[in-house]
Amino acid sequence: MPIEEDFGRWVYWWEFNKDRFLRLKETLRDEGVTTASDDFFMGPGLVPEDPVRPGELQVRASALPALLAALEQTRNREITMACLMAIAKIARDFGQIDAVDVIEPYLARDDRAVRATAALALGICEAREATYKLVALLRDSPAGRALVGDDSVDDWTRAFSAYALGSLAHGADLDTKRSVFDQLRAVLVDESVRSRELRVATIQAIGAIEPGWRTSRGRLLTERAMHELGLVFRSDRGAGDEPIQAHAAQAIARLATGHFEAASVDYYKHMFLSELDRRDSRGKDIRRSALLALGVLCSPVEDEGSADLVFVERIWAARRETADQQESLFALAALGQIGGAWSRQRLLDVLRSGSKAIERPWAALGLGLMVREAQDERRAGAVDRLVTDRLRDALGTTKNPDAIASAAIALGLARCEDAVPDLRAVLARFDKRDLIAGCTCQALAMLGDVESIPHIQRIVDDSTRRPELLRRAAVALGLLRDRTAAPHLVELLRDDASYTGIASLSAAIALIGDSQTIEPLVSMLDDESNSKFARSMAAAAIGGIADRRLLPWNEMFAANVNYLASVATFAAGGYGVFEIL
Numbered sequence: 001m002p003i004e005e006d007f008g009r010w011v012y013w014w015e016f017n018k019d020r021f022l023r024l025k026e027t028l029r030d031e032g033v034t035t036a037s038d039d040f041f042m043g044p045g046l047v048p049e050d051p052v053r054p055g056e057l058q059v060r061a062s063a064l065p066a067l068l069a070a071l072e073q074t075r076n077r078e079i080t081m082a083c084l085m086a087i088a089k090i091a092r093d094f095g096q097i098d099a100v101d102v103i104e105p106y107l108a109r110d111d112r113a114v115r116a117t118a119a120l121a122l123g124i125c126e127a128r129e130a131t132y133k134l135v136a137l138l139r140d141s142p143a144g145r146a147l148v149g150d151d152s153v154d155d156w157t158r159a160f161s162a163y164a165l166g167s168l169a170h171g172a173d174l175d176t177k178r179s180v181f182d183q184l185r186a187v188l189v190d191e192s193v194r195s196r197e198l199r200v201a202t203i204q205a206i207g208a209i210e211p212g213w214r215t216s217r218g219r220l221l222t223e224r225a226m227h228e229l230g231l232v233f234r235s236d237r238g239a240g241d242e243p244i245q246a247h248a249a250q251a252i253a254r255l256a257t258g259h260f261e262a263a264s265v266d267y268y269k270h271m272f273l274s275e276l277d278r279r280d281s282r283g284k285d286i287r288r289s290a291l292l293a294l295g296v297l298c299s300p301v302e303d304e305g306s307a308d309l310v311f312v313e314r315i316w317a318a319r320r321e322t323a324d325q326q327e328s329l330f331a332l333a334a335l336g337q338i339g340g341a342w343s344r345q346r347l348l349d350v351l352r353s354g355s356k357a358i359e360r361p362w363a364a365l366g367l368g369l370m371v372r373e374a375q376d377e378r379r380a381g382a383v384d385r386l387v388t389d390r391l392r393d394a395l396g397t398t399k400n401p402d403a404i405a406s407a408a409i410a411l412g413l414a415r416c417e418d419a420v421p422d423l424r425a426v427l428a429r430f431d432k433r434d435l436i437a438g439c440t441c442q443a444l445a446m447l448g449d450v451e452s453i454p455h456i457q458r459i460v461d462d463s464t465r466r467p468e469l470l471r472r473a474a475v476a477l478g479l480l481r482d483r484t485a486a487p488h489l490v491e492l493l494r495d496d497a498s499y500t501g502i503a504s505l506s507a508a509i510a511l512i513g514d515s516q517t518i519e520p521l522v523s524m525l526d527d528e529s530n531s532k533f534a535r536s537m538a539a540a541a542i543g544g545i546a547d548r549r550l551l552p553w554n555e556m557f558a559a560n561v562n563y564l565a566s567v568a569t570f571a572a573g574g575y576g577v578f579e580i581l
Contacts, residue, residue, distance in 0.1 A: 007564055008326050010361040010406050011435065013333060016558045016578070019551050021372065021413060022446070024478050024511050026550045054515035054546055059094050063542050066522040068102070070539060078536035078574075080106065081117040085580060086543025088121035093548040099125040104133065107157070108149035113575040115148060116160035120580065123164025124553055131168060131176065135183045137161040155195035159569050162187070162198065163557065163577055166205030170556055177209050178221055184209075185228055197569045199244050201577075203229065207251025208556045213258070223264050226252050230268060233286075242283040243565040249289035250560050253296040269297050273311055276318045284324045285565040291315060291327065292560050295334030300374070301342040312342055326564060329362045336366025339373050344387065351390055356398060361406035364391060368410025375415065388416040395422055404430070405439035412443030420449050427452070431459055438472030445479035453482050460488070464496050467504035474508035486514035490521060493541075499533060503574075506537035510544020510581055511552075518545060540581040554578055 054063070064087070071083040084103055091099030103125070106118035119137055122130040136144035138161040140153045148157065162184060169180040187193055187202045206229060211221035233248035235241075249272060256265045272290035275282065294315060298308040312335060319331035332350060335343040347370065350363035368391070371384045388411060395407040408426060411419040423444050430436040437459060444452045456473050463470040477485035486509055493505040509517055524530055524538035547553070554577055563570065570576050 008329060008358070009402060010329070010333075010365045011402070011439075012563065014365065014409060016561055016563055019555045020559060022442070022475065022479060023550060024475060024513075054518055056094050058515060058518055059090055059546055062522050063518055063546055064090055064094075064097065066525050067539060067542065068097075070525050070535070071102070074532075076532045076536070077111055077113055078533055079539060080109075080114050081575075081580070082536040082539035082543070084114075084117050084121040085124065086539050086546070088124035089543045089547040089549075089553075091125040091127070093546065098127075100127050100130050100133070104147065107133075107137070107147045112154060112156050113572075115154070115157045116575070117580065119157055119161045120164045120167075120577075123161075123166070123168040126168050126171060128176075131165070131180065134161045134165050134168070135180075138165060138183060138187060155198050156569065159195065159197040159201035160577070162201035162205040163569075166208035167553060167556070169205075169209045174211060174215070174217055174221070177211050181206060181209055181211075181221060181225055188228060188232065196244055196567050200247050200567045201569060203232065203244070203247045203251050204557050204561075207247075207254040210255065222255050226255050226264065226268065229255075230271065234271065239283050243285045243567075246285040246289035246562050246565040249286075249293040250296075250562060253293040253560060254556075256297060265297060269294060269308075269311060272297075273314055276314050284327060285562065287318070287322075287324070288327050288330050288564060289562040291318065291330045291334045292562055295330075295337040296560055298338045300338060300340030302340045303342070306340065306342070308338070309342070312338060312340075316346055325358070329359070332359065332362040332366045333369070336369035337373065339370040344370060344384075348387070348390055351394060356400050356403055360394065360398070360400070361402040364394060364403065364406040364410040367391060368413035371410075371414035383414060383416055383418075388414050388419065391416070392419050392422050395419070395426060401430075401433055401436050405435045408436070408440045408443040412446030415447065417447055420444065420447055423447070424449070424452060424455075427455060431455075434463075434466050434469040438469045441473045441476035442479070445476035448480070450480055453477065453480055456480070457482070457485075457488075460485075460492070464492055464501045464505075465498060467500035470501065471504040471508050474505070475511055478508070478512035478514075483514070483516070486512045486517045487520070490517050490524075493534070493537070494520075494524065494530075496534075502531075502534050502537050506541045507544075507581060509541040513545045513547070515545065518542060521545075544581055552581075554580070 067083045067086050070079055074080060084106060087102055088099055091097055100122065103118050103121045107115055109115055119134065122134055133147060137147060137153050138158055140158060144153045145151060165180050165184060169177045184202050184206050193199060206225050209225060212218040213222060229248040229252050233245050235245065237245065252268050272293050275286055275290040294311055298311045301309050301312045315331050315334050319328045322328050332347065335347055347363045347366045350359050351367065354360050354363055367387050371387055391407050391410050395404060395411065398404055404426065408423055411423065423440050427437060427440045441456050441459065456476050459473045460470060460477065463473060474485065474489055489505050489509050493502060496502050496505060521538045521542050525535050558578060570578050
């Protein structure tokens with residue numbers, strides 16, 4: 001996940017949260033017609049869509065043997081890590097191998113990044129026997145120490161074991177979820193655990209378990225998990241612990257998703273509301289997380305009689321009263337996620353009169369989120385014309401790059417097809433401005449504008465040294481179901497010698513997930529004349545293509561995370577939990 005220099009910019013929030021809105025693999029796997037070339041517009045280019053997802057035969061005969069061979073023959077860190085993750089994804093979805101036996105020896109490597117990735121891979125493969133090994137690593141038990149071949153399990157590996165357990169439990173049966181929760185809770189309440197990385201990972205992992213509310217047992221486990229997280233969030237541990245405690249708010253919000261009417265959920269909403277009281281406030285990380293959590297937990301406020309009016313009023317007051325600029329900006333995102341006429345009017349006011357460089361981009365994003373949420377929940381018609389007209393005005397009149405890019409994404413989120421001509425004009429004018437061009441490509445793709453494919457293809461070809469634009473434009477081609485996109489990206493990958501270009505191309509290929517690219521990627525992985533980094537990225541892309549999950553594995557941790565309350569395991573020069581493909 002790319003890291004922007006200015007953490008306060010709206011685009012940083014978008015990068016952490018975009019996957020659930022773009023839903024690229026879901027789009028590609030829908031039935032329909034795709035374009036293979038510009039002939040699409042003339043007629044002969046219409047072809048029935050080939051299956052995008054690789055089949056078991058292709059994985060068994062080609063992808064898996066190449067990954068196993070590369071893993072066995074290398075000592076390179078990047079290739080090893082990429083192969084471990086790819087093998088785990090294949091084992092999860094296709095079986096065929098005992099992934100635990102393949103992965104386990106790498107837990108004892110004398111390389112912290114490899115050990116941590118091996119632990120993570122055990123969670124990704126979701127094998128039942130992996131649970132016990134991950135628990136042993138997490139708890140630093142004698143069995144865990146034996147796995148790493150040392151007299152203790154380092155905190156970094158323990159933290160990644162927590163993330164792995166959260167990922168494993170996410171899709172597991174309720175008994176496994178309960179067992180994993182009990183082990184995570186033991187670490188959560190252990191006063192001797194001082195590692196920030198391990199404590200945040202444990203909180204994040206509990207939030208990812210998702211026991212559900214459909215059964216009494218699931219509801220009981222959910223409420224137990226929320227209770228333990230609430231104790232962490234409320235405890236007075238001093239300012240130094242607040243960046244850790246702050247993550248409990250997002251974990252609670254994830255556990256409560258879909259059942260906001262429950263009395264227990266209302267309790268946590270009021271708990272977060274109390275943190276916005278300026279007379280009894282803790283640090284900025286706590287308040288920021290409280291705002292983000294309320295944005296997820298509150299229902300739309302239409303008028304003075306709405307149940308959650310008190311919450312949106314306090315969020316709005318926090319936005320106006322705070323001295324912390326980021327708190328004010330997160331308040332705008334929260335209002336957008338809550339939605340309703342009350343939030344709509346305030347966001348429109350900020351879009352009209354707020355700071356052009358800072359506030360208006362967040363207001364535009366909030367309005368786009370609001371319209372999308374309303375559409376998805378069928379609370380409103382297809383398009384909110386007042387909102388989209390204001391966004392189109394902002395797109396055409398502002399000169400600030402962030403504001404233009406945000407308005408473009410908002411129009412894509414709002415599914416405003418009337419804005420397609422405006423967006424095409426912006427793309428033609430600003431195709432050399434990376435942020436504007438990349439976001440406009442994605443907006444046009446969200447609106448299904450296949451006529452923009454040739455222009456976006458040219459941008460991809462011209463952007464091999466502009467990694468962020470390249471990644472966004474390539475994803476746009478995938479959203480538009482351009483079946484020439486993924487093979488073409490592989491050709492660019494073969495020719496690119498830059499670190500950033502290779503990383504962006506492989507990430508886009510993995511997201512698009514087109515089976516056509518398996519064979520050329522296998523050839524790249526096998527060819528030792530390629531750079532080690534290029535080979536590692538080929539392995540990572542193979543894993544992404546073979547992964548049948550519709551969203552990236554780490555999306556369950558990224559959505560609505562307070563990324564400003566960061567720890568080292570989030571981003572670590574390519575080895576963090578939000579960076580590993």
